[in-house]
Amino acid sequence: MKKSPAPYVSTTNACKLCKPMGACLAFRGIEGTVPFLHGSQGCATYMRRYIISHYREPMDIASSSLGEKHAVYGGEANLKQGLQNVMAKYGAGLIGIATTCLTETIGDDVPMIVRAFRKEMGEAVRSEAIPSLVNVATPSYSGTHMEGFQAAVRAVADQLADLRERTEAVNLMPGFVSPADLRYLKEILQDFGLKGIILPDLSETLDGPAAQDYEKIPPGGTPIQQIRNMGGSRATVELGRTLSKSATAGKLVEERFGVPLHGVGMPIGLRETDGFFQILEEIRGVPTPEKHRAERGRLIDAYVDGHKYVSEKRAVVYGEEDLVVGLTAFLVEIGIQPVLCASGGRSGHFREAIEEVTRDILPLTPLVREGVDFYELAEEAETLSPELLVGHSKGYHLAKRWNIPLVRVGFPIHDRFGGQRILHLGYRGAQHLLDRIVNALIEKKQADSPVGYGYI
Template identity: 75%
Template sequence: MSDYSSPYISTTNACKLCKPLGACLAFRGIEGAVPFLHGSQGCATYMRRYIISHFREPMDIASSSLGEKHAVYGGEANLRQGLQNVMKKFGARLVGVATTCLTETIGDDVPMILRTFKREMAEQGTAHQDLPAIVNVATPSYSGTHMEGFHAAVRAVVEQLAECPEDAGRSAAVNLLPGFTSPADVRYLQEIMADCGIPVIVLPDISETLDGPALDDYRKIPDGGTSLAEIARMGCSRATIELGRTLFGHESAGRLLETRFQVPLHRLGVPIGLRESDRLFEVLQLLAGVETPEKHVLERGRLIDAYVDGHKYTFGKGAVIYGEEDLVIGLTSFLLEIGVKPLLCASGGKSGRLREAIEDVNDSILPELPIIREGVDFYEIAEEAESLSPDLLLGHSKGYHLARRFRIPLIRVGFPIHDRFGGQRVLHLGYRGAQELFDRIVNALLDAKQEASPVGYGYM
């Protein structure tokens, strides 16, 4: 077991991804947007490859392509030229500029550079409608994870583009800030909101931009995403729903909308499982002024029936959960419902909220909390897990080597899923997502038991 009081040595197989990658994913959920990395070409290439492997979709990320010279003299010229190239080649409506370790270390003043660029473009006669919106966010990898980069980009978009004129009234729309979920999850959340009769502005909306249809002709920027007009109206919405327990107490996009525009904020955990989904539907009932639609009441009932039917297969099993903090928290809540004991909850994130959030979702169900580790890598996770004898793992593909080593099933959830097909269509949220996860867990446990049986029985 790791001695957490010993001096830090190195990270071995990190349980996180880099901060600007998360920002690129957030920008991709905006209509007509092109993510732009102010840094070296290698950063953009690595991130494109990583994202494409999971989503199986084209992913362009522009870059200022800095080299050794720019580390000394600064990257302003490359940033300005890169922006002009994006305007010319892509016709972007928004360029999301995220900084990298290099540009943050050398100290490029990106907001100042962008202000100067916009002013000079206007002086050269570029019409306002021809100049894309430009949003910048500071995302050096050494200061956080991809989830922090994602949330920072969403906040930057709201801070720099949302508005509500004094003479404007409140709209009927509700802002939904889902966090980093799958395209399938976003589509399902949109379906739920529509069923409840609630007009919704989802930011970011990756439901089509990262899971689109086959097309006859390649499009440089995919269809879909949250429109700039919708983002501009977010300050006039009648409420905001923000998902993610690690955001509680932080200056998130939802908190910004509340403090700047007085948009009431409803903060919820990521709705994985029965209890967290119930909390979401309670808020939707309040906002819609109607009872939960019968379709979703039936889905909830079928989920409870499945819990009863499958309880004998899951009760008493032990699990190791790893990945993004809010996903780990949601999965922990879900596993407690189905009788699986979380043994280790681990994340590379360091929000400082992981333990408190798991205490909240445990709600005295277990007399003792699972082992909770934040800011860890897979070397440390393996050391902890080895003595716990888990029955299954829940997390993304980077943990496969642990499943192979321990000879136990891996339930692939979250990002990245590189060794299976359809990662962008994995449904995690709501009653429907819980049903799919429950079926996958039960069947994985049955499969493991069947394969280990000396007789290979065919009836459970």
């Protein structure tokens, strides 16, 4: 066996989250759905706590609760019993079943178990007394939470989407964005006069109004009946430059039902948002509404006003691949130099996407690192003298060590309030991000000044 001269270093503070967590979040964005983890109880407990800390909303995740015995004999009986328990206690319209490392390692054939469960239920299936069941393979050792999210969305499209009638609706696959972003996307579609089928839609299920009584399944989410007719839509719009073009939900709907697919980068900043609005103009056949043209104009004015504060500042950007690509596109157009773009993902398209959004603006492509943890990120970044960190709250310890601002975006945000209400997308989102970045740099300058200027 060939020995590597390099010392072995384990993953230290991963720059990603586990794959089934992403699947649970995707399932949460479907009306009447209970996410169900086929694995140990600890997985569901960890994920519930992690998600609640960001969204500040209740988050139920069912579990087949496997133990040591099931690692030997398999978890089929527990899965079937767990499904019956959820049916009895929740009245779900859909149960989204995601596997974990344990069940994938021992080799449980979940699609076969689900088919057997349906057959055993017999009359209940024919009378639609049991919910729809969607399963997806999401062992953590095979990818990130974003890959789990996208895999669950594709599984839903694969197992539920159909063509019942032709409509003028537009399928929108937004990726993993905040509830505030989703509400804004719905507003944009409405302003264009387009009916949207947004899959998934977390805007109410993970950021809803206060309820007088506890609701086991919160209202909201993409209606299942809309998903069943996605094959009849006029077009699909899918956000994200690093998505695998052969395995996305949008590609599946295009190949199976002939619905035209429009792929566009995450619309963060001026150029990427222009591309998104251009697609909507082509689909609808009308120009961008004046309200959004005015927001674009105000954003350009703010770029000019804020340039003196941000010009040539050096930033490290990290997080989910598509979010980092969108943020990088935004940062370079306001004059900030991303010196390192990093992600725990390994899509194989990350570097290419960063090159695409920086090619016409920067003389050199920023350093791009995929599959990294925060230990590796810190080693690389310390030599680059960054003045700003842009990413989620897991990077706080680096910002504190280097005494530089951290502008929190994406997921998870556990050390600040309101992470679910951060707006990233569109002209409006870029305006919010610009204001936060400029103010973070001003605050840093004030804090470091012995004079403490009150006018900057």
